[in-house]
Amino acid sequence: MDAADVRRGTVLLDSPHTMVGVRAAEVAEEVVTAAAGAMAPRVIVVAGSGFALRSWSEPLLVALRKFPLRLTIQSGLPTPESVALLARQMRAHRADVVVTVGGGSVMDAGKAAAALSITHDPTPESVVRACEEGARAEGVPPIIALPTTPGTGAEATPFATIWHRDQGRKLSLRGSALLPVTAVLDPDLLIGLPPAHFVSCLLDTLAQGLEGAWSIRADERSEWLGATAWELSADLLDRPHDRLGSAQRQAALLAGHLAGRAIAIAGTTVCHAMSYSLTLRHGLSHGHACGLTLGSVLRYNALVDDDCTDPRGAARVRxxxxxxxxxxxxxxxxALARKVEELVRSPALPPAPDIRHDATRIATEALAYDRAGNNPRRVDVAALTRLLAGTAERDYAR
Ligand SMILES: [Zn+2]
Structure with a gap:
C-alpha cells in the first residue's frame, strides 16, 4: 500500500478497523452493531462542545437514536475529575458501546472513561492510579472513534492523555482496551472546524509523523507511516485552510490518522515532551506546542552523529x-524546518509566547517524561534550553 492507495477512496485498515471517506451518519448503525456484537446495544456518545453547532450532528444523532442513547458533552482537557465523572455516566447508562465524536481531547476523555467504567466506583484517585498501573482490558465497552479534527491520531492509539492540573503534570493512561475498534474518517466532520484548530492539528500531524519516524523505537512501518503522513499533508501546508475541499479534508484526516499509527508504534520524542509544559504553563494548544519546537529539533536531530541514542546508529536516523x-x-x-516554522507563524494561530525566561524549567520538566528518552540524539537540560530559546543551528556546532 502506498500513499496513492490510501488516498483513493475507502481503505480498510485493521486494528482499529478504519473507514476512510464514508459518511458517519450512513455507517453509524452498522458500525455500532458490529462493535457491540449484540442486538440493541446501549450507546453513549461523547462529543465536544461545538457538537450542537455542526451541520452533521443531527443526522448522526438520528442514526444513533435507533439505540438506547445518551449524549454527553466534554469541554476542555480531560482531567482525573472529568474522566471519573464520565466513567460514572457510562456506568449509569450501562453503555455497551462508546462513540467518541470530537478532537483529541474528546476522544481521549471517552477512551479513558470507557476503561475506567469497569471500576466499581470511578473516582479521580482511581483515574490517577490507573495511569500508574495501566488500564485493565476485561469488560471495557468497545470504543468507536469519529475524529472531527485532523491530526491527533487519538482514534489510532491505545493511550489517552489526562491533565493533572494540581500537579502541573500530564498523565498517560495506557492499555489495549483504549484502542478504538473502529475509526470512521469522514471528511465532512471537519466542516466548521475553526482555523486555529485546523492549523494546530496539522502541526500535531507533522510532529507525530517526524517523531514516529526518527524515534529510537521506530521501525519500517512507523517510518513509512510518518513519511506518508507528510506526503499527504504537503499540499495542505501552503493553502489557506478555509478553502479546503472534501479531498483535502480527507487527506488531512488520513495524514493525522497515519501519524497517530506511527506514534502508536514508535512513541513520541522531545517535541511532545516539551509540549506539555507549554500547554500547562503557557496555554498553547497541543499541536501549536508540539510544532513550536519541531523545526529546531529537526535541525538538531538531523546532525546526529556519535551522540546517537539509537543502537542501530546515526545513519538509520538520518x-x-x-x-x-x-x-x-x-x-x-x-526546507522542511522552514515549512514547519512558516506554519507556526500562521495568522490563524495566536502569537507564540516569549518562553526564553522559562526555557530551563520547561527543559527540565520535559526530561522527566519517558518519551524524551525516545529522541535519537542525546538531549540534556542545556541542549533543550538552547532549542527552546530558538538558538540558531550554528550554535550547536560541536
Ligand atoms: Zn500529539
Missing part, C-alpha cells in the same frame, strides 16, 4: 529524516 524530507517533496532538512 535516513528516516531524509525519507520525510523526500515525502514532503522537498530537498533539504532546512
Amino acid at each position: 535516513g528516516a529524516i531524509t525519507g520525510v524530507v523526500r515525502a514532503a517533496g522537498l530537498d533539504s532538512v532546512e
Whole structure:
C-alpha cells in the first residue's frame, strides 16, 4: 500500500478497523452493531462542545437514536475529575458501546472513561492510579472513534492523555482496551472546524509523523507511516485552510490518522515532551506546542552523529529524516524546518509566547517524561534550553 492507495477512496485498515471517506451518519448503525456484537446495544456518545453547532450532528444523532442513547458533552482537557465523572455516566447508562465524536481531547476523555467504567466506583484517585498501573482490558465497552479534527491520531492509539492540573503534570493512561475498534474518517466532520484548530492539528500531524519516524523505537512501518503522513499533508501546508475541499479534508484526516499509527508504534520524542509544559504553563494548544519546537529539533536531530541514542546508529536516523524530507517533496532538512516554522507563524494561530525566561524549567520538566528518552540524539537540560530559546543551528556546532 502506498500513499496513492490510501488516498483513493475507502481503505480498510485493521486494528482499529478504519473507514476512510464514508459518511458517519450512513455507517453509524452498522458500525455500532458490529462493535457491540449484540442486538440493541446501549450507546453513549461523547462529543465536544461545538457538537450542537455542526451541520452533521443531527443526522448522526438520528442514526444513533435507533439505540438506547445518551449524549454527553466534554469541554476542555480531560482531567482525573472529568474522566471519573464520565466513567460514572457510562456506568449509569450501562453503555455497551462508546462513540467518541470530537478532537483529541474528546476522544481521549471517552477512551479513558470507557476503561475506567469497569471500576466499581470511578473516582479521580482511581483515574490517577490507573495511569500508574495501566488500564485493565476485561469488560471495557468497545470504543468507536469519529475524529472531527485532523491530526491527533487519538482514534489510532491505545493511550489517552489526562491533565493533572494540581500537579502541573500530564498523565498517560495506557492499555489495549483504549484502542478504538473502529475509526470512521469522514471528511465532512471537519466542516466548521475553526482555523486555529485546523492549523494546530496539522502541526500535531507533522510532529507525530517526524517523531514516529526518527524515534529510537521506530521501525519500517512507523517510518513509512510518518513519511506518508507528510506526503499527504504537503499540499495542505501552503493553502489557506478555509478553502479546503472534501479531498483535502480527507487527506488531512488520513495524514493525522497515519501519524497517530506511527506514534502508536514508535512513541513520541522531545517535541511532545516539551509540549506539555507549554500547554500547562503557557496555554498553547497541543499541536501549536508540539510544532513550536519541531523545526529546531529537526535541525538538531538531523546532525546526529556519535551522540546517537539509537543502537542501530546515526545513519538509520538520518535516513528516516531524509525519507520525510523526500515525502514532503522537498530537498533539504532546512526546507522542511522552514515549512514547519512558516506554519507556526500562521495568522490563524495566536502569537507564540516569549518562553526564553522559562526555557530551563520547561527543559527540565520535559526530561522527566519517558518519551524524551525516545529522541535519537542525546538531549540534556542545556541542549533543550538552547532549542527552546530558538538558538540558531550554528550554535550547536560541536
Ligand atoms: Zn500529539
